[in-house]
Amino acid sequence: xxxxxxxxxxxxxxxxxxxxxxxxxxxxxxxxxxxxxxxxxxxxxxxxxxxxxxxxxxxxxxxxxxxxxxxxxxxxxxxxxxxxxxxxxxxxxxxxxxxxxxxxxxxxxxxxxxxxxxxxxxxxxxxxxxxxxxxxxxxxxxxxxxxxxxxxxxxxxxxxxxxxxxxxxxxxxxxxxxxxxxxxxxxxxxxxxxxxxx
Amino acid sequence: xxxxxxxxxxxxxxxxxxxxxxxxxxxxxxxxxxxxxxxxxxxxxxxxxxxxxxxxxxxxxxxxxxxxxxxxxxxxxxxxxxxxxxxxxxxxxxxxxxxxxxxxxxxxxxxxxxxxxxxxxxxxxxxxxxxxxxxxxxxxxxxxxxxxxxxxxxxxxxxxxxxxxxxxxxxxxxxxxxxxxxxxxxxxxxxxxxxxxx
Numbered sequence: 001x002x003x004x005x006x007x008x009x010x011x012x013x014x015x016x017x018x019x020x021x022x023x024x025x026x027x028x029x030x031x032x033x034x035x036x037x038x039x040x041x042x043x044x045x046x047x048x049x050x051x052x053x054x055x056x057x058x059x060x061x062x063x064x065x066x067x068x069x070x071x072x073x074x075x076x077x078x079x080x081x082x083x084x085x086x087x088x089x090x091x092x093x094x095x096x097x098x099x100x101x102x103x104x105x106x107x108x109x110x111x112x113x114x115x116x117x118x119x120x121x122x123x124x125x126x127x128x129x130x131x132x133x134x135x136x137x138x139x140x141x142x143x144x145x146x147x148x149x150x151x152x153x154x155x156x157x158x159x160x161x162x163x164x165x166x167x168x169x170x171x172x173x174x175x176x177x178x179x180x181x182x183x184x185x186x187x188x189x190x191x192x193x194x195x196x197x198x
Numbered sequence: 199x200x201x202x203x204x205x206x207x208x209x210x211x212x213x214x215x216x217x218x219x220x221x222x223x224x225x226x227x228x229x230x231x232x233x234x235x236x237x238x239x240x241x242x243x244x245x246x247x248x249x250x251x252x253x254x255x256x257x258x259x260x261x262x263x264x265x266x267x268x269x270x271x272x273x274x275x276x277x278x279x280x281x282x283x284x285x286x287x288x289x290x291x292x293x294x295x296x297x298x299x300x301x302x303x304x305x306x307x308x309x310x311x312x313x314x315x316x317x318x319x320x321x322x323x324x325x326x327x328x329x330x331x332x333x334x335x336x337x338x339x340x341x342x343x344x345x346x347x348x349x350x351x352x353x354x355x356x357x358x359x360x361x362x363x364x365x366x367x368x369x370x371x372x373x374x375x376x377x378x379x380x381x382x383x384x385x386x387x388x389x390x391x392x393x394x395x396x
Contacts, residue, residue, distance in 0.1 A: 002293065004263035010248040013241050017226050028215050030287055032245055033252055033261060040249040043211050044242035047230055050208040051238040054231055063231060065202035089228055095200065 007033070059130070061106040061123050063088040071103055078102045083140040084127065084156065086110050086149070094142060102140070105130065110148035111155060119155060127156075131163050138166040145172045145190065205231070257328070259304040259321050261286040269301055276300045281338040282325065282354065284308050284347070292340060300338070303328065308346035309353060317353060325354075329361050336364040343370045343388065 003011065007029055014025035032040055056062070057069035064070060071077055081102030085091050091104050109122040130136070139160055143149035157167050173191035174183055183191070201209065205227055212223035230238055254260070255267035262268060269275055279300030283289050289302050307320040328334070337358055341347035355365050371389035372381055381389070 002290065004252060004261070006244070006248040006251040006263060007261070009244045013244050017229050019222065019225065024217065026287060026290075027217065029248065030261075030285070031215050032249055035249070037249055040246055044245045046204070046207050046211050047242045047245075048238055050204040050227065051230055051233070051235055053204040054202060063202070063205070065204060087228070089224060092201065092224075 056106075056108070060104045061108055061126065062091055062104055063106075076101070080135060080137040081140065082127075082130065082136055082138070083142050085142050086144065086152075090142065090144075102138075107143075107152070110143060110146075111152045112148045122152075124156065124159070128159060131160065131165060136163075136165055138168065141167065141169045143169075254304075254306070258302045259306055259324065260289055260302055261304075274299070278333060278335040279338065280325075280328065280334055280336070281340050283340050284342065284350075288340065288342075300336075305341075305350070308341060308344075309350045310346045320350075322354065322357070326357060329358065329363060334361075334363055336366065339365065339367045341367075 002008065010029045010032060011022070011025045014020055014028045015022060017025075020028070032043075035043070053065050054063050055065070055067050057064050057067055057072055059068045059072040062069045062071060066073065078101050082105050083091075083094065083100060083102055084105045084107060085094065086107050086109060088106055091106060094100050094104075105123065105127045107122040107124065107127070109117055111117060111119055111122065131139070139156075141153045141156060143153050153169060157169075160167050171194050172187070173194050174180065174187065180188070200206065208227045208230065209220075209223045212218055212226045213220060215223075218226070230241075233241070251263050252261050253263070253265050255262050255265055255270055257266045257270040260267045260269060264271065276299050280303050281289075281292065281298060281300055282303045282305060283292065284305050284307060286304055289304060292298050292302075303321065303325045305320045305322065305325070307315055309315060309317055309320065329337070337354075339351045339354060341351050351367060355367075358365050369392050370385070371392050372378065372385065378386070
């Protein structure tokens with residue numbers, strides 16, 4: 001005897017989530033079984049509703065419940081500066097700093113030949129279209145310092161250059177509070193490379 | 199701008215799961231948003247179905263889609279030996295060994311005064327009832343070597359003694375493949391205590 005079929009199906013479903021292994025999936029399924037049925041139904045409903053009520057913004061491809069999204073609609077945001085991010089969660093991370101007042105462009109991925117994701121599979125064409133149609137003064141590339149992030153940044157900077165728009169990239173270096181002694185070589189190399197006069 | 203409401207609700211719901219923090223909850227919510235709507239609906243349905251189709255067995259309190267559960271119904275299981283476990287997942291772990299041919303009793307918890315769980319809150323009364331009504335020859339206590347597991351084992355063994363039934367407890371010691379050098383003191387003490395002649 002292993003699990004009853006409905007529990008096995010649920011565990012299988014939970015295992016499809018990112019960074020959820022067999023043990024966590026089992027724990028989550030048993031959590032469901034321990035919840036009152038009203039709570040379970042509420043959870044199931046919120047899963048479907050979140051999916052149904054969320055769209056990609058037609059302008060910046062941010063996930064939102066409105067279209068265009070709240071940021072694109074806001075009159076207090078500087079439409080002349082576009083920050084390019086890979087995913088909505090990166091946008092959220094930047095929003096949490098409360099430092100950025102421009103708008104965004106969510107690529108919905110990064111160029112990754114190994115995963116079969118080319119330049120046409122992410123929202124690059126739409127970004128170039130925005131740059132051509134609007135009066136943009138600066139594009140900030142806020143992509144992770146991974147192989148895919150580097151490749152996408154390089155590719156984008158080449159495409160944007162002809163527009164004569166200022167292009168910048170967020171700084172990579174030691175995180176605040178980190179100990180230099182324990183920093184890895186690549187981070188330290190980036191920190192040295194990105195040094196600035198004081 | 200932080201998340202649209204429906205996404206925020208979903209993240210909040212995921213955070214209620216055991217060992218899911220804010221970051222994992224966010225990752226899981228975004229996973230939902232990336233899934234096709236048909237898959238999302240399938241997932242939501244399997245959550246509710248697992249809950250609806252699962253009952254605690256009237257005999258052993260194992261979670262099952264049948265009542266009595268498959269193990270209690272099986273004619274190939276030895277009804278004279280009862281293995282007492284805290285949760286259904288412990289039962290599953292033992293079933294996976296393919297070594298045990300008796301039946302189970304799932305306590306649905308352990309005595310834990312600090313969490314306000316007393317002897318009456320778990321299925322101890324039902325276990326004693328089973329022992330009184332049936333011809334049981336051995337009770338195996340398979341509870342974790344935690345404070346709660348120890349307390350519950352001690353309490354149960356005192357209650358079962360008067361029945362004149364053999365009581366045993368699973369062995370605690372070095373896990374197979376472990377290095378003696380790296381074992382913690384308590385495990386090593388348990389291993390010494392549980393030594394047997396060869």
